[in-house]
Amino acid sequence: MKFEKTIIKKILNKSDPFFKKNMTKIIYNSIFLFLLVFFAACSKSSDQNITISSKEFSAGVFIDNGDTLNTKNGSNGRSIKGTLKAGQIYYLSTDFADATINNGDTLVIQSGVQVLIVGQTSGVAKMGTQNHAPALVINGTFLCLGTKSNPNIFTIAYPSLKSNPSLDPQDPITDPAFAGYWGGIQGGAGSGDIIIKWTRLEYLGGIAAANDPLRAGKPRYGIFIRNPSANLVLEDNWFYGSNNDMVRPAGGKFEILRNTFEKVGLTAGECVNVKSGSVGDIAYNLAVGGTGNAFKTSNAGGLSPQSNMNTYNNTIVCGGFRQAKAGEGGSIDFENAGRGLAYNNLLVNCAYGLSVLGGGGATPLADTANTKYGYTYNYGDNVNITQQFLPAGFITSIKTGDINAGNATLPGANNPLFVKYQLPLPSTSNFSVLNFAGNFNFRLQSNSPAIGKAFTGFTAYGVVKTDPVFGVTELTQPGKDFGAFQSDGTGNQH
Numbered sequence: 045m046k047f048e049k050t051i052i053k054k055i056l057n058k059s060d061p062f063f064k065k066n067m068t069k070i071i072y073n074s075i076f077l078f079l080l081v082f083f084a085a086c087s088k089s090s091d092q093n094i095t096i097s098s099k100e101f102s103a104g105v106f107i108d109n110g111d112t113l114n115t116k117n118g119s120n121g122r123s124i125k126g127t128l129k130a131g132q133i134y135y136l137s138t139d140f141a142d143a144t145i146n147n148g149d150t151l152v153i154q155s156g157v158q159v160l161i162v163g164q165t166s167g168v169a170k171m172g173t174q175n176h177a178p179a180l181v182i183n184g185t186f187l188c189l190g191t192k193s194n195p196n197i198f199t200i201a202y203p204s205l206k207s208n209p210s211l212d213p214q215d216p217i218t219d220p221a222f223a224g225y226w227g228g229i230q231g232g233a234g235s236g237d238i239i240i241k242w243t244r245l246e247y248l249g250g251i252a253a254a255n256d257p258l259r260a261g262k263p264r265y266g267i268f269i270r271n272p273s274a275n276l277v278l279e280d281n282w283f284y285g286s287n288n289d290m291v292r293p294a295g296g297k298f299e300i301l302r303n304t305f306e307k308v309g310l311t312a313g314e315c316v317n318v319k320s321g322s323v324g325d326i327a328y329n330l331a332v333g334g335t336g337n338a339f340k341t342s343n344a345g346g347l348s349p350q351s352n353m354n355t356y357n358n359t360i361v362c363g364g365f366r367q368a369k370a371g372e373g374g375s376i377d378f379e380n381a382g383r384g385l386a387y388n389n390l391l392v393n394c395a396y397g398l399s400v401l402g403g404g405g406a407t408p409l410a411d412t413a414n415t416k417y418g419y420t421y422n423y424g425d426n427v428n429i430t431q432q433f434l435p436a437g438f439i440t441s442i443k444t445g446d447i448n449a450g451n452a453t454l455p456g457a458n459n460p461l462f463v464k465y466q467l468p469l470p471s472t473s474n475f476s477v478l479n480f481a482g483n484f485n486f487r488l489q490s491n492s493p494a495i496g497k498a499f500t501g502f503t504a505y506g507v508v509k510t511d512p513v514f515g516v517t518e519l520t521q522p523g524k525d526f527g528a529f530q531s532d533g534t535g536n537q538h
Contacts, residue, residue, distance in 0.1 A: 101189060101513050102127040103150040109133065113159070114143035114178050125149035125184070130194070131156040135201075136226060138163030138171035141253070142181045147234060149184035153243075156194035160201040161226045161247070171200070172225040174261060177250020179227025182235045187513060190242030192280070192537065199246040200225050206247075207285065207307070213477035216366060221285035221307040224249035224263050228286075231269035231276075231296075238269055239277040241517060249287030249313075263287035265317075269296040272321035272347055275508045277516055278303055280537060288313040295321030295347050297507040299516045302328040302528070302536045307479045309335030311366055314373075316340070318382065321347025325504045326355045328520055328528045328535040330486055333479020335366040336373030337399075341382030343411070350411070353384040354505045357498070357520075357535060359486050359527040361465075364395030365476035374399065374435070378410035386417040387445075388498040390460060390527030392467070393475060396432045397422055402439030418443030419499040421526040425468040426455050445499055447526070460526070461492040481538075487529040494526035 104126040107113075112135045114122050121141030128134055128151070136143065136159055145151045153159075163171035170176065180186065190196035200206060207214070207221035216222055228248040231238055248266035252259035259265075266286045269276045276298040283290050283305045290308045291300065293316070305315040308331070315331045318324075318341040331338035338360045343351045355376055364374030374396030376386050386398055398420050403409030420443070424430040430453045434440050442449040448458050459467050464485035469478070488494055500522045509515040520534060528536040 100130050100154040101152060101187070102154065103152045103187075107134070111135070112137050112140075113180075115140040121178075123149075125151055127152040128154060128157045128159075130154035133158045133160065135160050135162050136178055136180075138176040138178060138226065139169070140178060142178045142227065142230075144181040145184040145186060147183045150236075151180075151184070151186050153188040153190075153196055155189060155191045155196065155242070157190075157196045159196075159198045161199065162201045165202055165205060171205075172223050172250045174251040175253050177224065177227045177252070177264070179230045179264060181230045181232060182238055183232040185236035186229065186238045186240075188240040188243050189513065192242055196243040197246075199244070209480065209482060212480045212482060213474070216307075216310055216477065216479070219307070221247065222287055222310040223247060223285075224251065224287035226250050227252065227264045228266040229268070230264060231271060231274065233270055235269065235271050235274050237275040237277070237514065238267070239275065239514065240267075240281055241277070241279045242281065244282040244284065246284045248285065248290065265292040266290040268292050268294065269298075270294045270321070271296055272349070275515070276300075276324070277508055279517055282306075282538070283308065283315070286313065289317045290314070291316045292319065293322035293324070294319040294345055298322060298324030299508045299519065300324065300326045300329065301516070301518070301520060302538075303330075304481055304536070304538045305329065305331040305334060305338070306481050307333065309366065312336060312369075314338065314340045318342070318351050318353045319347075320345035320351050321349065323349055323352045323505065324354070324507050325519075326353055327357050327504065328523075329358045330481065330528050330536055330538065331358065331360045331363060332481050333362045333477075334364070336364060337377040338363050338375055340377040340379070341384055342379050343381035351382045353382070355384060355386045355389065357388045357523050357526070357528060359390045359392070359529065359536075360394055361392045361486070362394065362475050362478040367395070374432070377401070378415050380408045381411050383411035383414040385415075385502065387419045387502065388522060388526055390421045390423075390494060392423045392460065393425055393429055393469065395429070395475070396435040398440055399435045399438045400440045412439065419445035419526070420447070420449070421458075421460065421494055422446070422448040422453065423458060423460055423467070424448070424453070424455055425473075430455055445497070447493070447497070458493050460494045461489040463487045463489055486527070488525060488527065488531055490531070495531050496524055498522070498524050498526050500524055
């Protein structure tokens with residue numbers, strides 16, 4: 045007690061050297077503790093604790109390493125919330141129903157996380173078959189926050205069931221990339237935001253259960269959102285293998301930036317298929333060998349606002365050659381009262397060029413008064429491709445800034461000169477199986493005619509806020525070079 049009394053006397057004596065030396069420190073520490081308590085009290089109201097540190101963002105409790113996300117104690121399906129911890133491994137079992145994030149709940153996936161799809165590899169209950177293709181169903185908020193140095197991955201656990209890149213090009217009918225082993229990411233009608241960054245998602249599009257309200261008995265879309273008030277952010281991801289559409293915004297504000305799409309759709313499906321209630325940007329993406337269009341907008345669905353996509357600085361290669369419907373699919377499509385912008389896109393060996401539907405057929409016309417396009421760079425190896433730069437049955441016309449604009453373009457004209465991708469391709473090439481990025485490099489050589497000729501006189505829609513966790517990390521504005529890879533190192537980072 046004598047020591048404590050001495051300390052108290054020194055503190056009260058402001059002229060004492062002890063006070064002068066230590067009181068400032070005591071005051072600062074007191075202020076720090078006050079602010080800490082204050083900000084904790086002002087944090088987001090929820091049944092989960094939200095934490096932001098210099099290391100990783102988290103919400104609620106950490107979910108145990110090795111947890112199976114869609115079952116607990118044998119339950120057939122499971123509600124889940126909290127945080128998948130950085131660098132850990134988790135599972136999604138095809139022997140059970142969906143994992144569901146309930147309204148008001150949040151699931152965070154920190155960086156370097158693996159989610160492995162497990163289940164039966166053969167027989168009537170084989171993974172991917174009806175009732176054996178679980179999804180993450182999002183009625184709350186989903187934040188998948190991989191990083192460039194530590195990306196996340198959703199894939200199957202069994203190498204024997206995976207597509208073997210050394211066999212590319214492969215027949216899509218037998219290529220496991222299109223098998224659809226699990227149900228992907230499925231947003232509910234009242235979902236919160238779906239935000240996915242630096243993540244590789246593979247083998248999506250499994251058959252929905254018989255009681256699914258939207259896709260019963262059909263392949264699910266890889267990533268699906270249907271709430272016009274919610275945000276969908278897809279930044280710097282790899283999307284590999286789907287049975288149908290890889291991404292379908294059927295309601296939502298979206299920013300789809302700097303991703304790579306490979307092996308999308310077996311006989312139908314788009315890389316991104318925008319429906320009514322959806323508005324946003326699609327930019328700096330690489331799409332290789334999609335079945336139908338890389339990017340399409342149609343105002344089908346009856347939601348507000350009108351479907352509206354701003355599609356710029358994308359590189360699209362060998363699109364549209366597996367589409368089962370004749371005359372459909374290939375690169376970029378506006379139809380059925382869909383509207384938007386399309387500039388600075390590099391279209392290489394696609395079945396059809398940029399398509400604006402003008403009516404007169406079974407599908408209603410695009411909102412042509414509010415659809416603006418131009419500065420399109422077309423390239424084709426043969427006349428079957430070049431004669432569809434302005435697709436038959438559409439009203440697409442030559443616009444300012446187009447390169448290889450008309451159907452009279454000579455095959456091989458204005459080779460864009462990729463760093464590592466042969467053009468023209470061998471004359472015997474089957475474009476329908478050229479659906480992989482592999483070890484190719486779609487950056488532009490320094491003497492490429494695609495450099496410095498694009499249009500920068502417009503801006504991104506920017507419908508989602510800039511935020512490293514709850515929004516867009518980087519909203520890349522239009523670039524001066526055609527395509528996804530800019531000569532100054534900006535754009536697509538893959």
